[in-house]
């Protein structure tokens with residue numbers, strides 16, 4: 696184990712694409728169901744949603760789509776519609792999570808248990824909706840693990856990733872030295888946020904991020920893995936700290 700100021704202090708996860716493969720099978724499905732429920736005949740294909748993912752945040756993503764494809768409502772009704780859709784989509788997404796239909800990605804349960812056993816601080820930093828992120832942690836990891844995990848999410852910072860604000864907030868709140876933190880991200884946007892905060896970052900590629908630029912990453916893997924396959928274990932993460 697490394698010593699002194701170079702010793703690993705915290706393990707920090709992004710949520711979407713890292714803990715669970717939320718985007719394709721969770722968020723996209725929930726957006727489509729929300730559009731259907733308010734009577735809009737908008738359907739985001741797997742391909743279209745992949746394009747929209749370059750915009751962070753659900754409300755921003757919807758605005759971009761309708762700016763590009765045309766709005767089904769007059770200008771003065773847009774804000775209310777987006778607010779209503781976002782709440783509806785979040786409720787639908789929560790139901791998906793609570794139904795247990797979004798399994799954790801490989802290695803997540805294992806590495807969280809390793810981090811808890813090692814006494815590391817553990818956090819989830821996401822600029823997605825706070826209620827949804829907390830539900831992923833509570834429902835998928837379970838209450839015993841969730842009790843060890845601080846969630847920083849949603850509108851707690853003014854700027855979304857790739858701005859480092861959410862990681863800076865976690866470092867401040869948990870009294871962390873950024874150089875002693877290892878972040879798990881799945882996207883270029885998240886990677887840039889982590890690195891801009893001065894943290895180390897391993898990328899686990901997800902369904903929509905295979906083509907992105909990860910040259911800033913300290914390591915890139917398909918996932919953290921579970922035995923008997925190849926695994927990224929806690930000592931491997933400690934070695935990412937310079």
Ligand SMILES: [Mg+2]
Nearest residue numbers: 709711712881
């Ligand atoms: Mg992500």
